[in-house]
Amino acid sequence: MNEPTTTPALSRRDFLKTAGCLSIGFSFACHPLSAAPQPPLQDSLPGPLRQQPQINAWLEVLENGRVRVLTGKLELGQGIRTAIAQVAAEELDMDSNHVEVHLAETGRTPHEGYTAGSGSIENSAMSVRYAAAAARQKLLALAAQRWNKPVEQLRLADGKIEGGKDQLTFAQLLNGTQLTDEVRLPVTLKPKSEYRWVGKAVPRADIEKMVRAEPVYVQDLRLPGMVHARVVRPLAYGARLRSFDEAALKKAVPGILKTVINGNFVGIITTEEYEAVQAQLMAREQTKWETTKPLPDNQNLAEFIKKLPSKSRTVKETGDVKTLESSGGSSLKARYFKPYHMHGSIGPSCAVALYQDGKLHIWTHSQGVYPLQEAVKKMLNLPTEAVHVVGVPGSGCYGHNGADDVAADAALLAMAYPGKPVRLQWSRDDEHGWEPYGSAMQMEAEARLDASGKITHWRYDVWTDSHSTRPGGEPGNLLAARSIEKPFSQPSSGYSGGGYRNSEPYYAIPNLKVDAHFFEGPLRVSALRSLGAYGNVFAIESFMDELAEKAGKDPLEFRLRHLEDERAIAVVKKLQELTRSEKGKPGEGIGYAFSRYKNVATYCAVAARVLADPKTSKVQVLKMWSVIDAGEVINLDGVKNQTEGGMIQAASWTLKEEVQFDKQHVSSRDWSSYPIFRFSDVPETEVVVINRPDEKPLGAGEAAQGPTAAALVNAIYRACGQRIRHLPVRLDRRE
Amino acid sequence: MKARLTIEVNQKRHTVEVDPATPLLYVLRNNLQLNGPKYGCGLEQCGACMVLLDGKATPSCLLPVETSIGKAIVTLEGLTQPGGKLHPVQRAFVEQQAAQCGYCLNGMVISAVSLLTEQKHPDETAIRKGMERVLCRCGTQSRILRAIRQAANESNP
Numbered sequence A: 001m002n003e004p005t006t007t008p009a010l011s012r013r014d015f016l017k018t019a020g021c022l023s024i025g026f027s028f029a030c031h032p033l034s035a036a037p038q039p040p041l042q043d044s045l046p047g048p049l050r051q052q053p054q055i056n057a058w059l060e061v062l063e064n065g066r067v068r069v070l071t072g073k074l075e076l077g078q079g080i081r082t083a084i085a086q087v088a089a090e091e092l093d094m095d096s097n098h099v100e101v102h103l104a105e106t107g108r109t110p111h112e113g114y115t116a117g118s119g120s121i122e123n124s125a126m127s128v129r130y131a132a133a134a135a136r137q138k139l140l141a142l143a144a145q146r147w148n149k150p151v152e153q154l155r156l157a158d159g160k161i162e163g164g165k166d167q168l169t170f171a172q173l174l175n176g177t178q179l180t181d182e183v184r185l186p187v188t189l190k191p192k193s194e195y196r197w198v199g200k201a202v203p204r205a206d207i208e209k210m211v212r213a214e215p216v217y218v219q220d221l222r223l224p225g226m227v228h229a230r231v232v233r234p235l236a237y238g239a240r241l242r243s244f245d246e247a248a249l250k251k252a253v254p255g256i257l258k259t260v261i262n263g264n265f266v267g268i269i270t271t272e273e274y275e276a277v278q279a280q281l282m283a284r285e286q287t288k289w290e291t292t293k294p295l296p297d298n299q300n301l302a303e304f305i306k307k308l309p310s311k312s313r314t315v316k317e318t319g320d321v322k323t324l325e326s327s328g329g330s331s332l333k334a335r336y337f338k339p340y341h342m343h344g345s346i347g348p349s350c351a352v353a354l355y356q357d358g359k360l361h362i363w364t365h366s367q368g369v370y371p372l373q374e375a376v377k378k379m380l381n382l383p384t385e386a387v388h389v390v391g392v393p394g395s396g397c398y399g400h401n402g403a404d405d406v407a408a409d410a411a412l413l414a415m416a417y418p419g420k421p422v423r424l425q426w427s428r429d430d431e432h433g434w435e436p437y438g439s440a441m442q443m444e445a446e447a448r449l450d451a452s453g454k455i456t457h458w459r460y461d462v463w464t465d466s467h468s469t470r471p472g473g474e475p476g477n478l479l480a481a482r483s484i485e486k487p488f489s490q491p492s493s494g495y496s497g498g499g500y501r502n503s504e505p506y507y508a509i510p511n512l513k514v515d516a517h518f519f520e521g522p523l524r525v526s527a528l529r530s531l532g533a534y535g536n537v538f539a540i541e542s543f544m545d546e547l548a549e550k551a552g553k554d555p556l557e558f559r560l561r562h563l564e565d566e567r568a569i570a571v572v573k574k575l576q577e578l579t580r581s582e583k584g585k586p587g588e589g590i591g592y593a594f595s596r597y598k599n600v601a602t603y604c605a606v607a608a609r610v611l612a613d614p615k616t617s618k619v620q621v622l623k624m625w626s627v628i629d630a631g632e633v634i635n636l637d638g639v640k641n642q643t644e645g646g647m648i649q650a651a652s653w654t655l656k657e658e659v660q661f662d663k664q665h666v667s668s669r670d671w672s673s674y675p676i677f678r679f680s681d682v683p684e685t686e687v688v689v690i691n692r693p694d695e696k697p698l699g700a701g702e703a704a705q706g707p708t709a710a711a712l713v714n715a716i717y718r719a720c721g722q723r724i725r726h727l728p729v730r731l732d733r734r735e
Numbered sequence B: 001m002k003a004r005l006t007i008e009v010n011q012k013r014h015t016v017e018v019d020p021a022t023p024l025l026y027v028l029r030n031n032l033q034l035n036g037p038k039y040g041c042g043l044e045q046c047g048a049c050m051v052l053l054d055g056k057a058t059p060s061c062l063l064p065v066e067t068s069i070g071k072a073i074v075t076l077e078g079l080t081q082p083g084g085k086l087h088p089v090q091r092a093f094v095e096q097q098a099a100q101c102g103y104c105l106n107g108m109v110i111s112a113v114s115l116l117t118e119q120k121h122p123d124e125t126a127i128r129k130g131m132e133r134v135l136c137r138c139g140t141q142s143r144i145l146r147a148i149r150q151a152a153n154e155s156n157p
């Protein structure tokens, strides 16, 4: 790429001369000259853009008439690539198919932390929107100067600028340079009334690639000279390697190129993949480990986690909750539990690494290429520039699965076998047994209702482990770094905030206290879709139904009486309308739940119709509805797809899933010891999206998790009178 | 011990030099460089590795390559016509946008093709039964069901 030549100083002059209005590079107010329609002005730039303000950090003009957008986020099946292309295409008046998206890569794309927390639309897509809008202004200004015409006579048309008979492609106009101006407020965005792409159900182009079996995933990478590898994980957390018979293994399996033993880390590199598979199985048999601390008895996990030493903090306190016992009316108390859940990606984690000429390249489906670079560099004691991390999509991960770990494993192997790309594929057993799970949680709620059926007091306690132990630049969060000869120790507690996510009810309650208690539990944990919100909303929204019954009110009316936010009321009312005519057959029940994700983001109300038979203990989910308000919709079908998927996945968690372990280690090691939903379990789904073009766009991928759990147990209660407070749902469990 | 074997994949004969016990999946992915069949569990539990073996959806992750000699193997790649035209099931998946991460898609499409070959008009129960072996973690199943219904209607009106 040529050195860019357009400088802010130049653009300032151009703008003053031609447009009379500055939109980029400077920070004084812009008053559009023409009246119709008024373009929106914004008062703050998205965070990532503030940190990396140059237009060309986000957007490049290509010779072939296309535009390439750079994002620090990774495609995880959430359709972010398409959403980002739509946003850029909109501001640049292009066909969204002519916008390429370059996903996370160190040294190439902006540093945007993790692709997590439903933040990609809010941060990355919005940064791209502003960068593209700034680019538009700049391109118009350059063309205006070149042709000596006022900007008002020019228009953008799919990668070109036209002004009467004059016409230039973006690339011609820039003549080999890129736009290096900084995006500064105010930025004039395209008026939403003129949108062609944003808000529409634009089909994802990658789905066609997938059905055509084109290479899409990190698993599909085939680099010249690539060799295969497997790792041999210990018998248990913290187990120490006693003996490994390399000679016997080499004799039994031909094609072993190298075995890598580094402390308690064991890896095998082979020519053929099947040789690595055989070597892994054999090595698992013959390797001897010394285990240290046994795991606790899994039998009564709910009680066990409550008794662990914990650190407490008050999340919220209003009014005077001490009067709960002494006030009039009636009161209710209940306790809920969710077990450890797995991410359970269908494709186990995979990475390719190559150490060559003093540089380590890693191809990974990690959700954070920069934090991984930082952690790996520390683990291997390499300078930052010597570690190059490229994000490539993998199987859906729904949070922090084995992606970072397998990348660190592959890095260790590549360092030990320089010059060849090493492809490491975790086995199903590796992924099930070693991924960090979503924490088990215990929730206790107590409330008082006054004579009119209004909640006056609310007390809530949640016991939880951390919900994020992502590498975040810390090698101690990577399995490999913990097991090498000079091990890094695991930082004690991750971002514990995730545990009390949505622990505060989104209802108007005068006297309220919410406390969170953080323990360090027996299993490895980290971020799983929606973090603590799943457990908390399950508890709160189950409890709301129990309170509604106590108050003698309809569950939706009861919620509406306690809601004050118009958008919250709108989703609940829409759900009410959607399910009003539903008549359940005998044995069936409909349940509802609502939450606003993180209490500041997406609104989501869910209904479920189930058939529950206490005689056979069988629960069948027949249909699920969701009404969702994620603010301004970027891709309508994307929001629907994520919400349908969220409901089905959370229904599977709720009805079927629980990570099992014995004294030694996790015993849920495949799909028969950790069953998830299959086709016979899956409900029909229906999603209604409330689009609010004038509100901030929000991520939609995590909003349905919590409400789904509660809607299901509420429906089961209506179907058969059994109140489920302990997950997964077992009608034959005595609670 | 490696041996020279000839298998028929997507209507072409391929000679490979592999250990005859190698599961077909690795031969397809590594020797023939096909992307369709995916590794998911290696235990015949998830269906990510499905191929059509003489027209029937079969997991390839444990199947020794030597037992597939003489059978017609079709992968996801092989469903597309030489000119690039999609199979009706592939088209229905695109039209219904029936994927999130898409990792399960191979098993889904292959199983649906197999099902619709056996039963022209499967009812809801038959569809679910035919698809039961394939797992999807993204929760795309309700869309996949729609895609299969669409493909059934279009290919067997």
Ligand code: FES
Pocket (backbone or CB within 6 Å): B038, B039, B040, B041, B042, B043, B044, B045, B046, B047, B048, B049, B050, B059, B060, B061, B062
């Ligand atoms: S990979 Fe073959 S069934 Fe899972």
Ligand code: FES
Pocket (backbone or CB within 6 Å): A077, A346, A395, A396, B099, B100, B101, B102, B103, B104, B105, B135, B136, B137, B138, B139, B140
């Ligand atoms: S779409 Fe991701 S596993 Fe099915």
